[in-house]
Amino acid sequence: MFLLKSSARSTSTMSKASTIALVLTLAAGLSACTPEVGSEAWCKQMKEKPSGDKTANEVADYLKHCVFK
Numbered sequence: 001m002f003l004l005k006s007s008a009r010s011t012s013t014m015s016k017a018s019t020i021a022l023v024l025t026l027a028a029g030l031s032a033c034t035p036e037v038g039s040e041a042w043c044k045q046m047k048e049k050p051s052g053d054k055t056a057n058e059v060a061d062y063l064k065h066c067v068f069k
Helices: 002-031 040-048 056-067
Strands: none
Touching: 040 056
């Protein structure tokens, strides 16, 4: 009986670890799709982004790299 409980617990732990690894992999893949700050693609993306969605750092970077080149 102990062996069955131990095996079930081990499977559950492995399942959680697999889920966490999958989520981290997907997050890393999505974050790799953003263009480099200051590139033409980034400037275009920031120009099209609504002003309410921009952070103060993004606005400062936009001014520095895209407006006052």
